[in-house]
Amino acid sequence: MRFFSALAVPVLLFTVAALAMADDETGRIRVIGRASQEVAPDFASVEIGVETGGATPAAALDAASQAAKGIVASAREMGVAEADIGTSSITLQPRTKTVRQPDGTMGERDDGYTAGNRVRVRLAEMGKLGELMRRTLESGANRIQGISFGLRDPAAAETAVQVAAVKDARAQAERIAEATGVKLGTVVSIESPPRAESPRPMPYAMAMKAAAPRGRTAVPVVAGSIETSAEVDAVFAISR
Template sequence: MKCFALAGSLLLLAVASPAAADDESGRIRVIGRASQEVAPDFASVEIGVESRGATPAAALDAASQAAKGIVATAKEMGVAEADIGTSAVTLQPRIKNVRLPDGTMGEREDGYTASNRVRVRLAEMGRLGELMRRTLDSGANRIQGISFGLRDPAAADAAVQVAAVKDAKAQAERIAEATGVKLGSVISIDSPPRTESPRPMPYALAMKAAAPRGRTAVPVEAGSIDTSAEVDAVFAIGR
């Protein structure tokens, strides 16, 4: 459900006179603003596994096998292949501190750690908790980067920008009426680039081992996405 909120401010009102030579004379300038809350239409989550092994191949093979289980689980739940992708694969030696024969402390390799992370985008957001629980059952032990978004954010941006323009015009009409002048045509409308607050609402969940089957799905609330627009509009004062 979309909900618009409008707010504006007057910057300049100057009525033309025969002696006026300022470029801003005979103009009404306002700032139109609008914002809206839109329900997200997809959820995105990064699910992975971290495995240990005595050799690089053993660690990587274990992580790869678990990653296959994550992908298979997502597909079983109806997620399209285009919405499943590997986000990272890492392999590194494990180091532990040991006491050397001379009594000093040193470092020694202690096998290897491999990780494989899969990004899944889910349109049925109500099943996000189920997806996370089922992938843990299939071998995943890392969940992070949960976020919610819009598949067509440009449409939401366009709608709120139109609302901001309407707000600017409404302000100009009220100012013209209050000062006893006629509102003329639009001279200019400038929509400056706006800095959005981050849309994702992330959190991370890490577990040392897969949870047992039969557990409750993880509760996740999508909330809403806020978007806003601002326009700087200049109107002529009619004759």
């Protein structure tokens, strides 16, 4: 689902230009066209992992690896494609603990090793995200972080708002030409500086909440929407 931001019109609105001027000396009209749209994300990405301890490096790493296999297996069971499952990090480091020395001072002492394994899962069926996190916790995961939402084809959204911004610029120029009693000519130049996408913290059509079996609580996840905007600096000739 895709919709343009609006104030008075519920479906479509092109932001009125901040700069519009007719220059009789140069015979040109310059305007700033702007447009924005909010698009529902089409995938969710989450990093799920495990951190375990062991007396030896091998013991710690083996425990983390076993739990990571459970995370991957849970994702596969839910129909996540292999291309959307990948290891994001593996860590192993010595662990220490604070102890009191015989002389009464505090010091550090070796206390085995800590290993970590994190898996990044990208899920197209966002309604299953909460259930995925619950299942992976039951399979041994104890870390969830980095939940994000995105578009598989962000270029399409960027192109749409860029075209809308150009149309906005032309509409403004036509209004200015009509108001000043001149005829709008051809485009002299158009500059379109890049504008970054920015997720907006607003709810999408529904909370992405999976049904939970008895005795379990589903993890509610709200996707929100992704806003894409564009701006063009357009110069039109005045036709004599």
